[in-house]
Amino acid sequence: MNPFLQLLRSSLGKKYLMALSGFVLAGFVLGHMAGNAQIFLPPEYINAYGHKLQSLPGVVLWGIRLFLLLCVVVHICVAVLLTIENRLARPDRYEKEATVEATISSRAMPYTGLILLFFIIFHLLHYTVRSIYDYSNLPYNLHGETVHDIYTMMYLGFSHWWVSIFYIAVMGLLCLHLTHGVSSMFQTMGWRNEKWRAILDKAAAAYGWVVFLGFVSIPVAVLLTEHAGIALLDKEHVEATLALAKSLTLNQ
Amino acid sequence: MKLNLKIWRQKNSAVTGRLVDYQLDDVSPDSSFLEMLDLLNEQLVSEGEEPVAFDHDCREGICGTCSLNINGIPHGPQKATTTCQLHMRHFEDGETIVIEPFRAKPFPVISDLIIDRSAFEGITQAGGFITARTGSAPDGNSIAVRKNIAEKAMDAASCIGCGACVAACKNASAMLYVGAKVSHLNLLPQGAAEKDRRVLSMVWQMDRAGFGNCTNYGECSAVCPKEIPLDVIAKMNRDYAVATVKNIFTQAM
Incomplete structure (x- = not known):
């Protein structure tokens, strides 16, 4: 048989696909978190960053988007396939089954993964397609050029408490998913031994926590600024943008 | 020791099995798990019933013949121990013990607790x-x-x-x-x-x-x-x- 086909059909080939697509997605999540954390700097930073990403050449921007989409699709399809095979491997369940070692994060992978899928769809509709709330008219003057005010958009998005709670809860699940996923990745690719196991497990948990705390800090900061009067973010800027948007609409 | 046993009984691979309740009244805590099953089988034979089929060979923990899922754990609760080396002192007096065969599609049940590996x-x-x-x-x-x-x-x-x-x-x-x-x-x-x-x-x-x-x-x-x-x-x-x-x-x- 063609060795490439044999690889794709084998259990280990499918596991490599899970690990490699997971590697890309886990890396993306960390980068995304670091990018978002610029909200704690003056509005100019995140707006300039967002503008730079948005104005990448179409081929590059869509190339990255489609590559990420491909990774998501591969990760989900292979996960479904592997899960079906796993269920078929034990058609008769035990009457009494105990768990000795498996962690909650490992056992919850299909469920956290499924919820994350729904979250990704919601998140894209929320901030990329912007069809849940209308954020089309948020102008920002970046060195004389009018660009989209991402700072205000994020602030407005998370000022709805139900949105923030939802994001925070899902980021908790993402933390669980990463804790098992990142450590599994090394095992699946064969990049670890008994000496490194404990260190890599801790590193994976730390990775999950860093991503969780990084992401969650944003809705928490918005809620504190908006509802508790603890000014972690620039509310005046948000109000100024909204006033500007209103005056522009009136002038038209 | 008194024990309540729930043991998987299945005549052969063609029929479906079920858990059957048995009671053993006088089990020594020093006996091994398989000796406890031997005792049960003696009791069953004397009552004219079919004894429970289970795999065993060396009873020294080195051959890999014994199996059994005991209370949901293969080879029972004792770490790094085969079923044949597991002793009844690791169980409580009056405890209910569920005994099932190892389950997997490639390991079909031959009879009771014996599987084809x-x-x-x-x-x-x-x-x-x-x-x-x-x-x-x-x-x-x-x-x-x-x-x-x-x-x-x-x-x-x-x-x-x-x-x-x-x-x-x-x-x-x-x-x-x-x-x-x-x-x-x-x-x-x-x-x-x-x-x-x-x-x-x-x-x-x-x-x-x-x-x-x-x-x-x-x-x-x-x-x-x-x-x-x-x-x-x-x-x-x-x-x-x-x-x-x-x-x-x-x-x-």
């Missing part, structure tokens, strides 16, 4: 050997093997092929078993010559037999009576990747 033989036949005739045992140290490599290979070689890893895995995966066999031979100079072919054939046979896929739960290693480390699975994964890449390049040339 020949799927493992198939995997070993696919590559768990060294092709060249090596004659009688060579002189010690005639082939130099580094201490840490020898230790790792010996750890992997301690697998007795009982199937507890498959039984414990939520996915009925055989990767700890295959990883142990692959690591044992691939690590040593005698086996290294065939390492690529070995890992490719054994994994292929493992998949064909219908075992599940590893999701890194770690249940297998936790219940393994020989404490085979998860390291062997990582080694198998690594060797398989290298062998496949080599295979793709050699076929392309």
